[in-house]
Amino acid sequence: MPVLPTAADVADAARLIAGVARRTPLLTSHELDAVTGGRVFLKAEPFQRTGSFKFRGAYNRLARIPEDRKAVGVVAMSSGNHAQGVATAAQLLGIRATILMPKDSPALKRERTAAAGAEVVLFDRAKDDREAMARDIAASRGAIVVPPYDDFHIMAGQGTVGREIMEDLGAASLSPDTVLVCCSGGGLLAGIALAVSEKAPQAKIYSVEPEGFDDHARSFSGGERVANERRTGSLCDGLLAAMPGELTFAVNKPLVAGGLVVSEDEVRSAVAFAFRELKLVIEPSGAVPLAALLAGRIDVKGQVVAAVVSGGNVDPALFAELIA
CATH class of the missing domain: 3.40.50.1100 (Rossmann fold)
Structure with missing residues (x-):
């Protein structure tokens, strides 16, 4: 049985990367809260070094x-x-x-x-x-x-996103009810699930994926890893892994409540919303949690919600098309 990381390993990663990786902000939007009926905090990883959580x-x-x-x-x-x-x-x-x-x-x-x-x-x-x-x-x-x-240390490192979310919400005397995370192979989801579940075991954590590439949603539903039929064909170029990772799914299966799926049009709308209302550049892959909120894929009325905006490395021509 492979050794899996724990919340303690996420804490160790946080110590190692401190001063090298950037601590990214939690952003809020009155417009987003009005649309969702919740209190939404967006973890803005486009501000991370290299433009993403990776x-x-x-x-x-x-x-x-x-x-x-x-x-x-x-x-x-x-x-x-x-x-x-x-x-x-x-x-x-x-x-x-x-x-x-x-x-x-x-x-x-x-x-x-x-x-x-x-x-x-x-x-x-x-x-x-x-x-x-x-x-x-x-x-x-x-x-x-x-x-x-x-990978053990990759998952632990990505988990520092969740650790920062919990620290910053805690500083405001808040705790998340729902956490939404974009998902490809599941490393970010696994690390965040470890960090969040340690401090807020009642929080419900969801993967979010583009339609046609919803291997995590189907894997959580069926209880075992399943693969996508296609390898290409989505705006979300960073979310096209063939299937959940073996190690990541072992971490995620007991900690994640389920998976949400969004359409390409909903992703487009989310990218445009982020630019228009938040003045934030998000790549399509990083916009899927926001898309799920805007499209009402989950009811978060009255809840404290953390959604990870995972990156901003979008092709300029595509971005111009998406926000037009």
């Missing part, structure tokens, strides 16, 4: 590589945000990074990954086995594979 887990993982192993380098696979997180963490720690990225990932994400000093290797999301490609590259170089979500 830097937290990447730095927590890479900083734990022993000094005598750093010279072999790391290999990661990502549609963009994990790529940028690993590349930037590797640059800060003096580690060579090779990143496998889908050919259809946003150009901005590929460019920023390369700008951080990483070697970018492109693959076809629909045809290629990125895990096998990563293993082959790692084996040929003796490098360390850094998964995007199914």
Whole structure:
């Protein structure tokens, strides 16, 4: 049985990344509260280093590589945000990074990954086995594979998002009734679930996914991991994992209340709402929890709600189209 992280490991990650990762704000909106009937707090990870929460887990993982192993380098696979997180963490720690990225990932994400000093290797999301490609590259170089979500220290690092939510709400003498988290492989969800459930075991935590890629919602409903039929075909390029991670699902299954699903049009509306009402740039993948609230996918009247806005790395042309 694999060893899984705990809330204590999230606390340890928070200590390690302090002063390197940014502590991001909880934002409020009278307009959003009026629409939902709840008291909503948005955890704004677009303000995180590299523009998404992924830097937290990447730095927590890479900083734990022993000094005598750093010279072999790391290999990661990502549609963009994990790529940028690993590349930037590797640059800060003096580690060579090779990143496998889908050919259809946003150009901005590929460019920023390369700008951080990483070697970018492109693959076809629909045809290629990125895990096998990563293993082959790692084996040929003796490098360390850094998964995007199914990793002890990655999950613990991402959990610092939830730890900060609980600390900031606690400072205001509040506790969340509901927590909404976007979901791909489940690493962010797992880390947040650990941090939130320790301090607020009564809180209901939900994954949020785009329609057609709702593997977590279906997995929670059925009690076991199930896969998506498609690998491509959504605005939410960062939420297209084939199925929940083995380790992440082991953490999430007992802690998460269920999964919500939103449409592409609801995601578009959420991106536009965030820009119009919050002056916040959100990528589609990061907007799905907000989309679920705006579309009434869950009733939060009278509740304290925390929703994670996970990143802001959106292609400028696409963003202009979404907010037009």
